[in-house]
Amino acid sequence: MISLYLAERTWLHGVPAGWKLLALALVSLFVAPFDALAPMAGLLAATLALYATLGRPALRQIALLRPMWPLIAILLAFHWWRGDPVLGVAVALRLLAMVLLANAVTMTTRMDAMMDAVEPLLRPLALVGVSPRAVALAVAMMIRFVPLLFALWEALGESWRARTGRRGGWRLLAPFCIQTLRLSHHTAEALAARGGVPGTLPRTRRQ
Template identity: 45%
Template sequence: MLTLTCPIKTPVHRIGAGPKLLGLAVVSVALFQLQSPLLVGAALCATAAVYLAFGWQFARHGAALLRPLWLFLVILALWHLWTGDIAAGAVLAGKMLIAVALANLVTMTTQLAEMIAVVERTTAPLARFGLSPRALAVAIALVIRFTPVLMDKAALLGQAWRARSQHRVNWRIILPLGLMALDDADHVAEAIRARGGL
């Protein structure tokens, strides 16, 4: 399994997971109140400046994590070009980029163990209703850790497709990718059971 934590140390690494997650929540709520393309553009520039302030390598690492958004951005662009509401499309795309970039900033600068501890603390009251805070925290951690793994496997499937076919990669890789994800989930479940379960 991989982790999204960036090995390049920054001052943000020294801030606890709780304050970072709270700050992310507050900024996200404020971000989605913005309706002006100029304000969203300014927020996007500020987000890019934060990444660049920690060095070119850190910014490149963060930009690489935004690659999966390209398909959503293309769909947004095509839809808003068709409806003729380009300004609204630009605002929505900018908000999406900023929100994901800020969430990536948190995961890049926070150890997974710290995030698990925060999730466990905040969901502790749910134990009264029969929900295990530990199980929820581990589930969130697995999603974070396996996202880059599945992205790498999708890229490998795409390469295998291109090596065997002259046609472009299409929806047919979804089934093998889904089966690979289920196989990984089965292995992880066995490993968790072997270690005593949750």
């Protein structure tokens, strides 16, 4: 997960995590009602311009969108079948822009900073016996895992093409699931080695 964090500091690193998450939520709410092609094209163009201001390391992460092309093709085919291909293009552009914006937040925000930003919103959960810190960790890890899983799919696809000269497609599903399970297992072991999930009691070992 940490490998997708941009080590080279940019201006977006200096923006507090809470403000970045708030901006991402507001943008997603603002663009949700729009189905016109022009606003969605403008949103994607503005997102790409944002990446350009972050430098070449950030621009290289746009390659993480490659695993989304099958989903984009299905969306376009569905809307073409429904007789509204322009709407399909607008929906695809909105999806691409929001994924890139979410990735911009994760690659410029440390895990602990993201947890500190989310935890105050979850404090009411303490009234019912749920640890806000543990839930904040789960939310931060979920956000962080999204670009990581894209990168994992891309790596598997590159390996398949190197061996066979063809695209993997659905054949990558089995190794992808296996690698995802291994990743979750390694993450759980790392958390356990650091004392477990914050706000919970460690499990006692069986005798």
